[in-house]
Amino acid sequence: MRTPIFQIDAFTTRRFAGNPAAVMPMASFPADALMQAIAAENNLAETAFLVREDGDYRLRWFTPATEVPLCGHATLASAAVVMERLEPGRKRVVFHSASGPLTVNRTDVGYVMDFPARPAEPISTPPGLAEALGVVPIDVVVNSFNYMALLESPQVLRALTPDMAALARLDRTGVIVKAQGDGIYDFISRYFAPAKGIPEDPATGAGHCMLAPYWAKRLSKTEFRAFQASRRGGEIICRLARDRVELEGSCIFYLEGEAEI
Numbered sequence: 732m733r734t735p736i737f738q739i740d741a742f743t744t745r746r747f748a749g750n751p752a753a754v755m756p757m758a759s760f761p762a763d764a765l766m767q768a769i770a771a772e773n774n775l776a777e778t779a780f781l782v783r784e785d786g787d788y789r790l791r792w793f794t795p796a797t798e799v800p801l802c803g804h805a806t807l808a809s810a811a812v813v814m815e816r817l818e819p820g821r822k823r824v825v826f827h828s829a830s831g832p833l834t835v836n837r838t839d840v841g842y843v844m845d846f847p848a849r850p851a852e853p854i855s856t857p858p859g860l861a862e863a864l865g866v867v868p869i870d871v872v873v874n875s876f877n878y879m880a881l882l883e884s885p886q887v888l889r890a891l892t893p894d895m896a897a898l899a900r901l902d903r904t905g906v907i908v909k910a911q912g913d914g915i916y917d918f919i920s921r922y923f924a925p926a927k928g929i930p931e932d933p934a935t936g937a938g939h940c941m942l943a944p945y946w947a948k949r950l951s952k953t954e955f956r957a958f959q960a961s962r963r964g965g966e967i968i969c970r971l972a973r974d975r976v977e978l979e980g981s982c983i984f985y986l987e988g989e990a991e992i
Contacts, residue, residue: 737812738775738986741804742934742965746983749965750934752805753778754812755990760791763798769992771795776929777805781812781826788813790826790833796928800829803844803936803978804965810835810842811982841981848976849874849941856880863897864908872945877905879941885910885919889960899925907938909945917955918946934965936978943969943976 736755743749753773760766760782770778770793779802782789790809792802806826814821814837826833834845851872860878861867866887868880878901882888888910898906905924912918920942922935932938939957947953953972959965968979 733989733991736773736986736988736990737808737816737984739808739811739982739984741807741811741982742936742959742967742980743963743983744966744981746985748963749980749982750804750932750963751775751985752802752808754781754805754808755779756781756783756812756817758782760789761992765992766791766793767798769793769990776932777802779805779809781809784827787825787827787832790828792828794924794928799927799937801846801937801940803846803939803967804934806833806835806844806846807842807936807978807980807982810837810844811984814842815984816987838979841979843977843979844936846936846940846976846978848944848971848974849876849937850944851877851879851941857901859897859901860906863894863901864891864906865893866891868908873903874941876903877907877938877941878903879907879909879945882908882910885913885960888919888921891921893923895923895925895930898923901926905938907935907941909942911950912956912958915956916958917950917952918942919958919960921960931961933961933963934959934967936967936980939967939969939978940976943971947971 851874970977
């Protein structure tokens with residue numbers, strides 16, 4: 732069977748930056764094992780599988796190692812595929828997912844996604860986290876998905892070289908590190924998820940659903956210009972609205988073709 736495949740750089744306005752995602756529109760979802768095998772073959776942080784349903788779309792996301800309940804950059808990429816390739820001229824799409832309905836609206840320069848917020852609670856630094864990061868955090872918060880550690884400066888954050896094997900042994904599948912911005916950006920972050928087959932994710936929408944509520948409390952504001960300081964880099968505008976987070980970004984098509992599966 733042949734199926735279309737698109738590879739898109741998300742949360743960027745230039746090719747070879749942001750976070751690459753594969754998007755594969757299908758008539759119906761194949762077996763979970765096959766989707767996982769395809770994602771492993773694509774070997775990108777996420778592969779998104781799309782199925783049209785009653786004018787909307789069903790959406791599922793797989794890393795090379797596992798299915799995940801929410802992915803921002805692959806949703807952004809999926810919206811671009813729908814509104815620029817499958818249904819050119821369309822301005823709004825709703826994706827039905829494991830995290831509920833996700834609405835994406837097209838703007839003049841990109842897309843705005845409506846996602847659930849992921850608030851977190853403060854905790855003492857858990858055993859093994861500082862050792863895995865190679866630095867002692869200023870504070871740590873946690874939810875059911877990730878640990879999130881505040882570092883003293885963007886310079887410390889950018890220089891970080893974590894022990895990925897140690898991070899993978901923690902009791903959360905992801906670790907976000909963050910620092911207050913240096914003027915251009917309100918905050919800067921990085922995201923590590925070796926337990927999910929992603930040592931460092933280049934630009935992470937779902938992570939910003941946890942970052943936005945944290946910085947709203949700390950900075951007493953609800954709109955942020957954020958930068959994810961991976962090697963590729965990613966820019967995201969975040970807006971907190973009660974229990975939802977708007978994530979705004981752009982994306983660039985890199986590859987279009989067919990996969991034989």
